[in-house]
Amino acid sequence: MEIRSATILGSGNVAFHLGKALVQNGIRIDAVYGRNQNHADELANQLHAKAYADISLLSSASDIYIICVKDTAIEEVSNQLPKVAGMVVHTSGNTSMEALWKHKRRGVLYPLQTISKNNSVDFKNVPLLLETKLEEDIEALKFLAKAFEAKHYIVDSEQRKIVHLAAVFANNFTNHLYSIAQQILKANNLSFDMLKPLILETAHNIENHLPHEVQTGPAVRGDQSTIDKHLKLLNEMPEYKEIYALLSKGIQSKGGL
Amino acid sequence: MEIRSATILGSGNVAFHLGKALVQNGIRIDAVYGRNQNHADELANQLHAKAYADISLLSSASDIYIICVKDTAIEEVSNQLPKVAGMVVHTSGNTSMEALWKHKRRGVLYPLQTISKNNSVDFKNVPLLLETKLEEDIEALKFLAKAFEAKHYIVDSEQRKIVHLAAVFANNFTNHLYSIAQQILKANNLSFDMLKPLILETAHNIENHLPHEVQTGPAVRGDQSTIDKHLKLLNEMPEYKEIYALLSKGIQSKGGL
Numbered sequence: 001m002e003i004r005s006a007t008i009l010g011s012g013n014v015a016f017h018l019g020k021a022l023v024q025n026g027i028r029i030d031a032v033y034g035r036n037q038n039h040a041d042e043l044a045n046q047l048h049a050k051a052y053a054d055i056s057l058l059s060s061a062s063d064i065y066i067i068c069v070k071d072t073a074i075e076e077v078s079n080q081l082p083k084v085a086g087m088v089v090h091t092s093g094n095t096s097m098e099a100l101w102k103h104k105r106r107g108v109l110y111p112l113q114t115i116s117k118n119n120s121v122d123f124k125n126v127p128l129l130l131e132t133k134l135e136e137d138i139e140a141l142k143f144l145a146k147a148f149e150a151k152h153y154i155v156d157s158e159q160r161k162i163v164h165l166a167a168v169f170a171n172n173f174t175n176h177l178y179s180i181a182q183q184i185l186k187a188n189n190l191s192f193d194m195l196k197p198l199i200l201e202t203a204h205n206i207e208n209h210l211p212h213e214v215q216t217g218p219a220v221r222g223d224q225s226t227i228d229k230h231l232k233l234l235n236e237m238p239e240y241k242e243i244y245a246l247l248s249k250g251i252q253s254k255g256g257l
Numbered sequence: 258m259e260i261r262s263a264t265i266l267g268s269g270n271v272a273f274h275l276g277k278a279l280v281q282n283g284i285r286i287d288a289v290y291g292r293n294q295n296h297a298d299e300l301a302n303q304l305h306a307k308a309y310a311d312i313s314l315l316s317s318a319s320d321i322y323i324i325c326v327k328d329t330a331i332e333e334v335s336n337q338l339p340k341v342a343g344m345v346v347h348t349s350g351n352t353s354m355e356a357l358w359k360h361k362r363r364g365v366l367y368p369l370q371t372i373s374k375n376n377s378v379d380f381k382n383v384p385l386l387l388e389t390k391l392e393e394d395i396e397a398l399k400f401l402a403k404a405f406e407a408k409h410y411i412v413d414s415e416q417r418k419i420v421h422l423a424a425v426f427a428n429n430f431t432n433h434l435y436s437i438a439q440q441i442l443k444a445n446n447l448s449f450d451m452l453k454p455l456i457l458e459t460a461h462n463i464e465n466h467l468p469h470e471v472q473t474g475p476a477v478r479g480d481q482s483t484i485d486k487h488l489k490l491l492n493e494m495p496e497y498k499e500i501y502a503l504l505s506k507g508i509q510s511k512g513g514l
């Protein structure tokens with residue numbers, strides 16, 4: 001089944017980047033719904049679509065209705081959306097497909113990538129985690145993955161929550177560690193640039209190795225003297241010291257491996 | 258000042274990768290010293306050099322003597338090395354140059370990169386942190402950086418210890434988080450492959466943005482409901498739960514920003 005037209009519900013980062021990718025891949029955006037008329041107008045303009053601040057006015061002519069609102073609002077928006085013939089999906093990693101219980105043709109299209117205002121997103125590098133209620137609808141979601149030239153994985157709601165949790169470790173927390181490294185350097189008038197090749201290499205190492213196979217550093221070597229020196233250097237930064245101690249302990253116990 | 262020949266003291270990962278890079282860039286390795294004769298022989302063979310297990314037999318003909326042994330052995334090896342005309346450097350991030358006090362022409366050549374047995378190292382992507390006792394020797398170390406086509410930074414011993422500390426956050430700890438993510442997926446029979454694009458994108462995001470500018474996820478959004486769900490999913494993995502709670506707290510307090 002082909003997807004030729006879509007309605008986007010929401011006007012945040014995911015709505016913006018996903019909407020743009022749909023348009024670029026030849027899928028027409030019929031409408032953008034947003035509670036805030038200005039935000040809806042702005043995104044609709046960029047997507048050559050009509051803007052709606054009243055959800056009851058949305059037409060039922062789209063092939064797919066993509067709900068890109070914050071997790072806590074998904075069910076409410078789904079319930080307010082009039083009955084439609086097209087498929088209704090949300091884009092959340094951490095919300096059950098059943099939040100869309102009102103719609104028979106329901107599903108999930110979770111883009112497993114870090115999406116923020118400040119960077120562009122190439123959907124070729126965005127694995128799409130797909131779920132549907134009716135088996136025949138999976139072809140519709142696969143059609144989108146194919147249009148985006150993206151990899152797709154079919155996972156149920158419980159599995160997707162696990163993937164989302166793992167993604168928090170792999171992205172949110174690693175980015176926070178980059179931030180800590182940058183803050184430590186800045187506090188000492190040293191350039192973050194010198195760390196960038198290390199950060200890139202660390203990420204590229206997992207392409208062909210399991211992370212624990214390429215673990216380096218004082219903790220995995222059991223070099224307690226260096227760990228103690230580092231903890232002392234962090235005396236003035238108690239938050240970072242606590243993180244250092246806990247993660248070093250985790251590496252030494254091999255993270256439960 | 259040009260460096261044409263080197264003696265390597267040590268036979269571990271750094272000795273191996275650095276020695277290989279020296280040979281590839283036209284610098285002759287005169288000798289490899291290792292306490293373990295077999296290890297010294299093996300590395301010396303690969304570098305077309307002579308192997309020594311007795312440090313007192315090393316000739317004084319090399320332009321540079323590069324000590325690549327574990328931090329706690331650097332001073333001892335430096336003291337055992339006969340007086341030489343060439344420069345003596347160590348490669349440690351966390352050891353003062355003064356550990357080499359016995360040698361007048363002393364310095365540091367710290368490769369700021371993750372170097373493990375399991376991966377190859379392209380020294381073009383290895384920032385070299387340089388320090389020397391005598392100002393005129395800095396040219397010798399810069400010559401090596403140039404031969405490697407590597408960026409170099411001149412930092413003193415105290416600064417280098419800070420950079421090494423920051424590197425532990427940026428590399429050792431992020432790699433441990435990758436490992437946790439992989440373990441969480443494995444425990445649920447899910448493929449680590451689906452996370453790889455996210456990991457790469459997270460690392461590439463810091464090329465043009467400060468890390469805190471591209472922070473995403475439940476903690477920075479203040480989405481306590483998702484955080485609570487994730488903590489519950491980690492009930493059976495108390496080590497990971499503790500790390501999740503502490504890093505989320507850190508992101509919420511913006512890591513002291």
